[in-house]
Amino acid sequence: MKKLSLLFTLLVTALICTTARAQVSKDQMIADWQRAKNYTKAYLDAMPADGYTSVKPTPEMRTFAAQMLHIADGNYFLVGSVTGKPGPLKGSAEQTIAPTKEATTKAVMDSYDYVINLLQTLTPDQMQQKGKVEGAEITAAVAINKAFEHQTHHRGQTVAYLRLKGVTPPGEMLF
Amino acid sequence: MKRLSLIFALLAVFPTAKVGAQSKDQMIADWQRAKAYTKSYLDAMPESGYSFKPTPEMRTFAAQMLHLADANYYFASSASAKPSPIGQVSAEKTFAQTKEATTKAAMDSYDFVISCIQSMSLAQFQETAKVEGKVVPKGIIFNKAFEHQTHHRGQTTVYLRLKGVKPPEEMLF
Numbered sequence: 371m372k373k374l375s376l377l378f379t380l381l382v383t384a385l386i387c388t389t390a391r392a393q394v395s396k397d398q399m400i401a402d403w404q405r406a407k408n409y410t411k412a413y414l415d416a417m418p419a420d421g422y423t424s425v426k427p428t429p430e431m432r433t434f435a436a437q438m439l440h441i442a443d444g445n446y447f448l449v450g451s452v453t454g455k456p457g458p459l460k461g462s463a464e465q466t467i468a469p470t471k472e473a474t475t476k477a478v479m480d481s482y483d484y485v486i487n488l489l490q491t492l493t494p495d496q497m498q499q500k501g502k503v504e505g506a507e508i509t510a511a512v513a514i515n516k517a518f519e520h521q522t523h524h525r526g527q528t529v530a531y532l533r534l535k536g537v538t539p540p541g542e543m544l545f
Numbered sequence: 546m547k548r549l550s551l552i553f554a555l556l557a558v559f560p561t562a563k564v565g566a567q568s569k570d571q572m573i574a575d576w577q578r579a580k581a582y583t584k585s586y587l588d589a590m591p592e593s594g595y596s597f598k599p600t601p602e603m604r605t606f607a608a609q610m611l612h613l614a615d616a617n618y619y620f621a622s623s624a625s626a627k628p629s630p631i632g633q634v635s636a637e638k639t640f641a642q643t644k645e646a647t648t649k650a651a652m653d654s655y656d657f658v659i660s661c662i663q664s665m666s667l668a669q670f671q672e673t674a675k676v677e678g679k680v681v682p683k684g685i686i687f688n689k690a691f692e693h694q695t696h697h698r699g700q701t702t703v704y705l706r707l708k709g710v711k712p713p714e715e716m717l718f
Binding site: 394398402427428430431504505506512515516518519520522523524525526527529530531533534538542544545 | 571575599600602603677679681684685688689691692693695696697698699700702703704706707711715717718
């Protein structure tokens with residue numbers, strides 16, 4: 371009887387686990403972030419050094435360097451706030467890192483490494499632990515997906531920056 | 546012993562370490578948010594801006610949005626095995642690039658994605674399908690579509706600015 375109820379508990383737990391969370395493995399998330407890192411690196415490489423601060427489609431918009439550093443800030447902020455494991459930077463990358471090609475590239479790549487390294491250490495339980503960011507209470511896994519969407523959005527904007535600079539943007543790296 | 550091996554079998558079938566991120570509800574909520582987000586961009590661009598392109602090599606604003614619709618149809622149809630409601634044609638190549646027609650086409654493509662996700666079982670998300678010459682789990686195919694629309698909507702932020710329009714706030718939540 372004891373064994374039967376244990377079996378039942380296990381079954382129910384297993385079913386709850388599969389219904390509640392379904393589709394994406396942590397390995398897949400890590401692979402996506404590694405791809406995103408390479409994808410962003412291709413953009414950082416494609417923009418010539420002088421375009422980092424000279425290209426700004428309108429006065430209200432960020433420069434190319436600022437867009438990229440803002441991606442770094444988003445990676446640290448969204449993921450760090452919810453997991454309680456902040457990145458190494460004291461302030462905002464956009465406000466403190468030199469907007470040169472070299473410094474920007476390093477800062478942005480470091481922020482992807484931060485997410486990838488953190489993903490590697492998070493247990494399945496920790497992935498489902500909730501934390502607060504932007505007034506919302508979300509799980510670590512969802513926060514990491516928000517950061518992914520955020521970097522896709524801002525990298526996407528810089529396609530037009532490259533074109534305005536006369537550079538053909540790297541091919542879309544969806545796979 | 547039999548029971549014990551059954552337990553092991555169960556544990557093997559439901560590897561909790563492999564389930565990372567999303568529930569079906571979360572996917573649907575994300576796509577509904579993405580739809581509203583794109584709608585706010587479509588609304589923000591004046592009619593005259595639909596034919597605008599930052600450089601001659603780039604797509605127009607309407608073409609970006611119709612391209613996004615084409616990809617939504619392509620990915621969701623590949624994952625769900627449901628035929629695209631617009632058939633084999635490309636929205637970008639055949640639809641009128643007016644504000645009204647583009648808005649309708651883009652919104653319809655989000656509705657199709659959402660209905661495909663709703664129609665699928667959890668087991669089906671783990672099955673694979675072919676997309677862009679690759680064999681990919683169906684759940685991942687929807688994520689590719691999501692990334693694709695985020696990328697192209699993102700590009701149009703610059704289009705809005707160049708037309709003197711303040712882009713809608715980022716709707717990450």
